[in-house]
Ligand SMILES: NC(=O)c1ccc[n+]([C@@H]2O[C@H](COP(=O)([O-])OP(=O)(O)OC[C@H]3O[C@@H](n4cnc5c(N)ncnc54)[C@H](O)[C@@H]3O)[C@@H](O)[C@H]2O)c1
C-alpha cells in the first residue's frame with residue numbers, strides 16, 4: 550500500500566514500514582496531486598483534509614490524524630466518500646498537563662504567589678483539562694471546573710464542582726482546554742471575547758493551550774495596551790502559523806503550539822494510527838510503544854526533602870524547562886516561517902513521568918508526587 554505522512558510525525562517508518570511504501574512531506578504542502586494512488590494519509594493538525602485536498606485521491610481508504618484536535622478534518626466528507634478515519638484522543642494530554650504545571654510554577658515566581666492559596670479554573674474538562682485539574686489539586690489549589698457538557702452528564706457530582714464561564718473567569722488563574730467549535734449549544738470560537746476580557750481584573754492570569762481562535766487576540770492586545778494588563782500564557786494563536794506580533798511582548802510565556810509536544814505524546818499519536826490501520830486492514834501489529842522510546846536523560850532522583858513549591862519548580866525544570874521554549878519563540882519571532890520551523894526542530898522533550906522520584910515518605914507524599922505527573 551502507498552502511504553503519505555506529515556514529515557513531523559515520529560516513528561512512521563518504524564511502525565508502518567513493513568506494511569507500506571512511505572512518502573513524507575511538510576504537512577502544509579500536501580497537495581491533491583500527491584494523493585493520486587495513495588491508500589493511507591497520515592497528518593497532524595496543520596493539514597486541512599477536505600473535499601479540495603481529496604479531489605484526486607482515487608484510492609484513499611484511510612485518513613489518520615496523530616492529534617487530539619480534529620478541527621482540520623472534514624469528517625462528514627470522509628464518511629460520504631467511505632474513507633475510514635482515526636484520530637488520537639488523549640495522546641498528548643500528559644504533555645499538556647506538564648506544560649500547564651510548568652507554566653503555573655513560572656507564574657508563581659513572577660507574581661510571588663503560593664499556588665496553594667490560589668484558585669484555578671479549568672475551562673473544558675476533557676482529556677487535557679482533567680490532567681490540569683489533577684495537577685492543580687496536587688498543588689493544593691482550589692479548582693473550579695467549567696464544562697457545560699460534562700456538568701450535564703455528571704448529575705451525581707456536588708453542585709459546587711462545576712461553574713459557568715462567568716464564574717470561572719473570576720478565578721486567579723483560568724486555563725482553557727476546549728476544542729474549537731463554531732456551532733452547537735456552547736461554541737468556543739472567541740469564548741474569551743471582548744466582553745469577557747473587559748470583565749477581568751488585572752491580577753488575573755490566563756492560559757491558552759487549546760486552540761488560538763478560542764481567544765480574541767486583537768481584543769486581548771487592546772487590553773494589554775491599557776493601564777490594566779493581564780498576565781498571559783499563550784501556546785496557541787489565532788491564525789497560526791501567523792502570530793499577532795505586537796501581543797508577544799505583553800505575554801509572560803509565549804510558545805509555538807508545543808504544549809502537547811512531548812516525545813511520548815507524539816509517539817502515542819502515531820501509535821494510535823498504527824493500531825487503527827491494523828484493525829481496519831486486519832493486520833497484526835508487531836511493535837509496541839515502549840520499544841520505540843529512547844531512555845530519558847534523567848531517570849531517577851532521590852529526595853529527602855519536602856516537595857515544596859521551589860523544589861517542585863526545580864524538578865519540573867529538570868525535565869521540562871518552559872523558559873527555553875519561550876526564549877526560542879522570542880528570539881525567532883518575526884523571522885519568515887519561524888513558527889513552523891520551531892515546531893519542526895523542537896528538541897526532544899520527555900514527560901515528567903519519565904522521572905522517578907524516590908521519596909522519604911515522612912517528608913513527602915508519593916500520591917501527591919504522582920498526581921503532579923512524576924513516576925514514584
Ligand atoms: N496546544 C497543544 O499542543 C494541544 C494539545 C492537545 C490538544 N489541544 C487542543 O485542546 C483541545 C482539548 O483537548 P482534550 O483532549 O481535552 O479534548 P476533549 O475532547 O477530551 O475535552 C474537551 C472538553 O471541552 C468541553 N467543552 C466543549 N465546549 C465547551 C465550552 N463551550 N465550555 C467549556 N467546556 C467545553 C467538552 O465537553 C470536553 O469535555 C483539543 O480539541 C485540541 O484542539 C492542544
Ligand SMILES: O=C(O)[C@H](O)[C@H](O)COP(=O)(O)O
Nearest residue numbers: 593594595616617618641809
Ligand atoms: O490537537 C492536538 O493534538 C495538538 O494541538 C497537537 O499537538 C498539535 O500539533 P501538530 O499536529 O500541529 O504537530
